[in-house]
Amino acid sequence: MLLTACQPFTNAMGFDPPLRFADSEADQVTYRFTDSSVPPRYHRSYSIVVTAQTVSLTVDSYGDIIAQKKRPSSPEQLQILLALLDEAQIRKGRKSKELGCTGGTGDRISTHQAGDPIFDAYSYNCKDESGPLQGDIAIVKKHLQNLIPEFASLIQV
DSSP, X not given: OOOOTTSOOOOTTSOOOOOOGGGXXXXXXXXXXXXXXXXXXXXXXXXXXXXXXXXXXXXXXXXXXEEEEEEEOOHHHHHHHHHHHHHTTOEEOOOOOOOOOOSOEEEEEEEEETTEEEEEEEEEEBTTBOOSEESOHHHHHHHHHHXXXXXXXXXOO
């Protein structure tokens, strides 16, 4: 049976077969952080989208755009990010039981090729809950934030 990155399949450990991001034909990586439920004044969710041409940041509060920044990128920068996804062992695993926790944050990483999804997984961070996104999400998040020197000032309350 031939498997593609988007076909559902899990091995005995509960993880999808690892996708080699650096070997994929991904032309876009998107990271989405969803902030916890706090008053709009303090809520800061954001998306960072990396292609071979641009790195863009969109900051929002419950969907209302607060800030946007776009910087030039390069094919090399995209390849470095794809290799980092491999190094960080980003993968899709099983979703844990939901215990009814509210107020957590979320992380989502997705990759696309010509607009078609290759990989998409999220993690809901609240108590012991999480989604199927597995791996060293923090190192990927930090790398992406560092691609935008003004990041800290753009997400400030």
